[in-house]
Amino acid sequence: MKQNNQHDKIKVAIVGGTGYTGVELIRLLSAHPHAEVVLLTSRSQKGTPVADIFPSLRGVTDLVYSDFDDTANSNSLAELTKCDVVYFATPHGVAMTQAQGLVDAGVKVIDLGADFRLQSLEAFEKWYKQPHVCPDLLKQAVYGMPEVNREALKSARVVGNPGCYPTTAILGLKPIIDAQNTSEQAIVNSHIVIDAKSGVSGAGRQAKLDLNYAETTDNFKAYGVTGHRHLPEIEQGVNELLASSVQHHIRFLPHLVPMIRGMFTTIHLTLTDFGKTQDLQAIYDKAYDDEPFIDVLPHGQLPDTRSVRASNRLRIAVYQDNERGEATSLVVHDNLVKGASGQAVQSMNVMFGFDEPCGLELVPVVP
Ligand SMILES: NC(=O)c1ccc[n+]([C@@H]2O[C@H](COP(=O)([O-])OP(=O)(O)OC[C@H]3O[C@@H](n4cnc5c(N)ncnc54)[C@H](OP(=O)(O)O)[C@@H]3O)[C@@H](O)[C@H]2O)c1
Structure with missing residues (x-):
């Protein structure tokens, strides 16, 4: 060294x-x-x-x-x-x-x-x-998501740090995919809708007309509806990286919201009959119990982007309605931290054998 x-x-x-x-x-x-x-x-x-x-x-x-x-x-x-x-x-x-x-x-x-x-x-x-x-x-190359690839990262020489949207989507779905793999039964139907919103810093610091203050403030718009570069990355994450036993069909819709930092991803799922017998809250709690940067909210609480601002935390809530056969995973993180640089430092810590939270023990900034 x-x-x-x-x-x-x-x-x-x-x-x-x-x-x-x-x-x-x-x-x-x-x-x-x-x-x-x-x-x-x-x-x-x-x-x-x-x-x-x-x-x-x-x-x-x-x-x-x-x-x-x-x-x-x-x-x-x-x-x-x-x-x-x-x-x-x-x-x-x-x-x-x-x-x-x-x-x-x-x-x-x-x-x-x-x-x-x-x-x-x-x-x-x-x-x-x-x-x-x-x-x-x-x-x-190793996909730099410690919660998924911790072992492989230890010896990685090249790391592809995940995109900000895929981080929310993959980690928002991981507990369900893992539970399906263990039970060898589908908990949710294969069609998944991922509806995601990003703050404007997600587009970088470049000067571009559609990123002007007057274009982005007091405005809310969809983009990449016919195809976004993060879709194949989400598909790779869900279907290959998590080795899903069910091939999921993913519909991904990104939006730009008038915030500087922050991302809110809502994942819409339909429960199978087997899924209705499962306790998703317990599945998510157990899945992320030992993860230093993932916080699963208690039943009934919802995340907001402000609760993770400037920190490496990713916060999730899971909602289940057996009567309607629906489930929703709601995920927030700061696109510049857990969605980019924080996750990259987390991977570096694993690659060099440092404690994983080194340099990342930041309390979110409120208000
Ligand atoms: N912003 C986010 O929330 C976010 C989240 C996840 C991932 N990412 C990814 O992270 C990367 C950086 O994003 P960013 O938002 O930080 O971008 P940015 O604000 O546009 O900054 C890009 C940086 O790269 C340099 N650069 C541009 N072209 C270069 C070239 N050909 N060779 C060497 N340096 C070059 C620029 O400086 P000079 O032009 O002066 O050299 C600038 O410092 C992108 O690939 C982006 O997709 C961004």
């Missing part, structure tokens, strides 16, 4: 340090007892002190943004290989240009983008409209 002797901390680089997930990584890692951010990149802000762009980080870091060049064997790669782990807080298509060189140098890679999430090359190329440049490395 290329630890700093002085502090005995692992060295961390963040490619894409001016974006929302990048700046969130800096915030979280600044409180981490075993990790230190030593390199941050931004092509547009190279040479600028981080605190000049983000006054919230004055006194937290003295780092100056470095340039980033994605060509093979570039100076950027040489600098990144001095670190123990590199986070890519960048759009899809960036991490895969550097991942092989980093792994060859013994550096672990955590991509917050989509390059290492979908195991199917065909699905990646269909949804992201570009060829994958390191398909062999993709096969070794």
Whole structure:
């Protein structure tokens, strides 16, 4: 390990340090007892002190943004290989240009983008409209969701950090899928509707007309109704990762709501006759009893996004109506924390053998 002797901390680089997930990584890692951010990149802000762009980080870091060049064997790669782990807080298509060189140098890679999430090359190329440049490395990549892949993460060299919507969908369904696998009987019918709402920071810090204040404030709209890139990731998570005994047909509908942070996902389910004999509250309570970041609310309580703001917590309520044959899983998290940077730090903790909550024991901010 290329630890700093002085502090005995692992060295961390963040490619894409001016974006929302990048700046969130800096915030979280600044409180981490075993990790230190030593390199941050931004092509547009190279040479600028981080605190000049983000006054919230004055006194937290003295780092100056470095340039980033994605060509093979570039100076950027040489600098990144001095670190123990590199986070890519960048759009899809960036991490895969550097991942092989980093792994060859013994550096672990955590991509917050989509390059290492979908195991199917065909699905990646269909949804992201570009060829994958390191398909062999993709096969070794681990989907970075500790609640599902904790063992595999311990030896992972490349991690595909989950998308924000798939995190809510997969974790919102996991207890039911696991219980179906154990009982070998369907608890819910195969058709599942996932109705999800995201705050505007989910789209990143880029300037875009439809993300203008006047376009997003006092407005609520659906998007991606004919197909969203997170759908194949949710399908992969439910049908393959959780090894569901029932092939589920998923309808996924994302919406943009006038909040900065936060995601609320409502999963509509229809109970089978067997499902009506099951106690879903007990199934969810037991499933997440030992998970440090998942909170199952008591019967009758409902989650709200404010209750998880700026924390790595994902909060779930499950509702069951046997008379109508319906069940609903209601899930909230902060898209920038458990939906992105917090989950990535959680995976890093597992990869390096640190206590899983290190740097993530944050109480949500209210109001
Ligand atoms: N926002 C969320 O809630 C969220 C949740 C889960 C996952 N994600 C994923 O996380 C990734 C980052 O999201 P974000 O919201 O932080 O994005 P963002 O705010 O748009 O920031 C993107 C960052 O990447 C850098 N960048 C852009 N193109 C690059 C390139 N070709 N090479 C190197 N650096 C590049 C940008 O800086 P320069 O252009 O100055 O280099 C900037 O620092 C995306 O893949 C996103 O889908 C986001």
